[in-house]
Amino acid sequence: MNMLQNIRIVLINTSHPGNIGSAARAMKTMGFTDLVLVDPLDFTPGTPNEQADAMASGATDVLHGAKVVQTLEQAVEDVAVVLGTSARSRHLPWPLMHPRQAAGKVMEVLANKEGLCDQKVALVFGRERTGLTNEELAQCQVHIHIPTNEEYSSLNVASAVQVLGYEVRMAILAHQGKLDADYSGQWGVEWDNELANQGEINGFIQHLEQTLVDIEFLDPNNPKQLMPRLRRLFQRAMPDKVEINILRGILKMIGKSRS
Amino acid sequence: MNMLQNIRIVLINTSHPGNIGSAARAMKTMGFTDLVLVDPLDFTPGTPNEQADAMASGATDVLHGAKVVQTLEQAVEDVAVVLGTSARSRHLPWPLMHPRQAAGKVMEVLANKEGLCDQKVALVFGRERTGLTNEELAQCQVHIHIPTNEEYSSLNVASAVQVLGYEVRMAILAHQGKLDADYSGQWGVEWDNELANQGEINGFIQHLEQTLVDIEFLDPNNPKQLMPRLRRLFQRAMPDKVEINILRGILKMIGKSRS
Numbered sequence: 001m002n003m004l005q006n007i008r009i010v011l012i013n014t015s016h017p018g019n020i021g022s023a024a025r026a027m028k029t030m031g032f033t034d035l036v037l038v039d040p041l042d043f044t045p046g047t048p049n050e051q052a053d054a055m056a057s058g059a060t061d062v063l064h065g066a067k068v069v070q071t072l073e074q075a076v077e078d079v080a081v082v083l084g085t086s087a088r089s090r091h092l093p094w095p096l097m098h099p100r101q102a103a104g105k106v107m108e109v110l111a112n113k114e115g116l117c118d119q120k121v122a123l124v125f126g127r128e129r130t131g132l133t134n135e136e137l138a139q140c141q142v143h144i145h146i147p148t149n150e151e152y153s154s155l156n157v158a159s160a161v162q163v164l165g166y167e168v169r170m171a172i173l174a175h176q177g178k179l180d181a182d183y184s185g186q187w188g189v190e191w192d193n194e195l196a197n198q199g200e201i202n203g204f205i206q207h208l209e210q211t212l213v214d215i216e217f218l219d220p221n222n223p224k225q226l227m228p229r230l231r232r233l234f235q236r237a238m239p240d241k242v243e244i245n246i247l248r249g250i251l252k253m254i255g256k257s258r259s
Numbered sequence: 260m261n262m263l264q265n266i267r268i269v270l271i272n273t274s275h276p277g278n279i280g281s282a283a284r285a286m287k288t289m290g291f292t293d294l295v296l297v298d299p300l301d302f303t304p305g306t307p308n309e310q311a312d313a314m315a316s317g318a319t320d321v322l323h324g325a326k327v328v329q330t331l332e333q334a335v336e337d338v339a340v341v342l343g344t345s346a347r348s349r350h351l352p353w354p355l356m357h358p359r360q361a362a363g364k365v366m367e368v369l370a371n372k373e374g375l376c377d378q379k380v381a382l383v384f385g386r387e388r389t390g391l392t393n394e395e396l397a398q399c400q401v402h403i404h405i406p407t408n409e410e411y412s413s414l415n416v417a418s419a420v421q422v423l424g425y426e427v428r429m430a431i432l433a434h435q436g437k438l439d440a441d442y443s444g445q446w447g448v449e450w451d452n453e454l455a456n457q458g459e460i461n462g463f464i465q466h467l468e469q470t471l472v473d474i475e476f477l478d479p480n481n482p483k484q485l486m487p488r489l490r491r492l493f494q495r496a497m498p499d500k501v502e503i504n505i506l507r508g509i510l511k512m513i514g515k516s517r518s
Contacts, residue, residue: 026418031408058413098442100429146425147432147441149290154317155421159285162418163425166405170359173406182406183357 003110003172008034008122009161010075012136015128017043021055021063022158023125028059030165035066036075036122043068055158072124072136080119081109084132084140085160087153094143099164102144103171111175123164125157193240200244204251205231211251214258262369262431267293267381268420269334271395274387276302280314280322281417282384287318289424294325295334295381302327314417331383331395339378340368343391343399344419346412353402358423361403362430370434382423384416452499459503463510464490470510473517 009027014020020043024035043049045068056063069075076082083102086094097105106121124140126132137143146163148155155163173179196204209227212218218226239247268286273279279302283294302308304327315322328334335341342361345353356364365380383399385391396402405422407414414422432438455463468486471477477485498506 022415025413025415028411029407029414029418057415058411096442098429098438099425101442145442147428147438148288152287152317154284155288156281156284156316159288159418159421162414162421166358166422166425169406170357179357179406183355183360183404 003175004031004169005034006110006118006120007032007106007165007168008036008076008079008120009165010036010038010072010122010124011040011157011161012038012072012124012132013127014040014157015042017049017052018055019128019157020066021049021052021057021059022156023161024052024056024063024066025059026158026162026165028062030162030169032165033062033065035062037066037068038072038075039070040068072139076122076124076139078120079122081105081142082122082124082140083142083144084124084137085126085164086137086143086145087131094137095141096143096145098147099144099167102142102164103167105142106168107171107175110172123161123168125160128157193242196239196241196244200241201234201239204239204244204248205234207248207251211254215254262434263290263428264293265369265377265379266291266365266424266427267295267335267338267379268424269295269297269331269381269383270299270416270420271297271331271383271391272300272386273302273416274300276308276311277314278387278416279325280308280311280316280318281415282420283311283315283322283325284318285417285421285424287321289421289428291424292321292324294321296325296327297331297334298329299327331398335381335383335398337379338381340364340401341381341383341399342401342403343383343396344385344423345396345402345404346390353396354400355402355404357406358403358426361401361423362426364401365427366430366434369431382420382427384419387416452501455498455500455503459500460493460498463498463503463507464493466507466510470513474513 009023009032011020011023014023014037017040020037020040027033027035037043037045043052045064045066052063053060083097083105086096109119109121123144124132124136126136132140144164146155146160170179173182205227208230209218212226213220268282268291270279270282273282273296276299279296279299286292286294296302296304302311304323304325311322312319342356342364345355368378368380382403383391383395385395391399403423405414405419429438432441464486467489468477471485472479
């Protein structure tokens with residue numbers, strides 16, 4: 001998945017090395033590896049940092065591969081499109097997107113129909129307390145706002161990386177047709193038995209109805225909505241062939257136990 | 260946003276109190292408050308826990324309001340639909356959804372057309388290392404898998420809460436029409452000046468073309484694609500009225516400086 005390599009995560013002036021480690025972990029779970037740190041407050045590349053390593057868990061490769069620069073300009077020099085995370089809009093209004101819209105924008109750049117597929121995209125995250133400055137936001141083509149709780153919008157920086165990274169990954173997987181292939185929505189892809197066909201389901205429903213009459217649970221002269229409700233229930237459950245056989249086996253035993 | 264109150268987050272056998280705190284923070288940023296802990300390993304309700312409080316940051320109200328129970332059955336007793344997070348499918352296949360599909364399922368329950376809007380939904384998260392057991396997964400109607408990097412799928416439990424919570428929040432906001440209202444996609448909602456109309460843009464483009472001829476940048480006998488390219492650039496930028504006035508002011512000054 002080459003597209004993942006063209007996503008750069010930029011963290012500006014991060015205070016806590018643990019947050020850099022957590023961000024590296026979040027990146028790696030989503031398949032991203034290109035991490036650039038702009039003037040981190042307490043992190044020196046090449047020098048072991050216990051807190052950062054602990055939070056990175058199995059993503060120390062991403063953490064140790066991080067590039068450290070002094071300015072945002074340096075961090076995005078080779079980048080085509082820069083998207084910056086922001087609290088709600090500042091003094092000068094700016095194109096504001098939620099993460100899903102931003103992921104769509106990222107895909108426009110990555111999957112450019114002219115085949116310009118080596119264009120890089122940067123997602124920029126600001127300081128823990130104060131975010132990005134107005135000067136830094138002015139260097140971003142798009143501002144992204146995660147629609148947080150109005151009364152508590154204090155998203156951890158690694159959590160913001162996780163949410164944005166997730167949206168971009170989802171967009172890439174959808175573009176590559178992998179979401180459809182891996183998630184059938186209703187049912188797992190590796191269902192172990194073939195689903196029952198409607199003939200088998202109807203056979204079971206008839207058998208069930210007869211049994212319910214036999215045990216005097218269903219009055220054929222006053223059936224009400226019992227059978228339609230039971231049919232709906234079993235249709236919704238989408239039974240497979242083995243399950244239908246089990247159910248018919250149960251009905252058969254009910255019959256035997258009464259004779 | 261009443262629907263948010265019907266979402267319960269259930270954490271099973273969490274080892275690290277810091278993760279419980281981080282999960283509370285993730286919940287609160289997404290507007291959720293109902294936290295149930297099933298047999299946490301190192302957390303006693305009512306007893307101050309430094310690590311959990313530190314990671315909860317401003318969400319200690321959610322953390323301290325958490326209910327502690329002994330089993331998953333107790334945690335979901337009053338819940339209509341239980342969704343469990345899972346690594347890829349286990350021995351017995353199960354309906355498997357990605358978080359966006361799961362959020363759609365949650366909305367089906369929350370926004371039930373019969374008006375059964377007090378139905379609760381639980382999102383269940385397993386142990387840090389081993390996730391949910393097969394017995395616990397069997398109590399879930401739906402299994403959710405976050406489509407992580409195949410080579411590194413080690414998502415922190417609070418990060419998983421953040422991603423799932425984000426998807427459910429996005430679904431609720433979309434249902435309530437709030438996403439459309441708050442994010443125009445291309446441009447911020449509070450754009451400070453009215454966009455220029457096409458007449459104003461055309462007037463500027465003509466002015467620009469004349470200026471480029473005057474300064475002998477554009478050869479009217481061999482114009483090539485210069486003007487179409489410049490027009491496309493300015494159309495894409497969607498200038499507002501003030502910006503067009505600034506641009507025409509510049510052109511006017513170029514003219515004056517030459518006379």
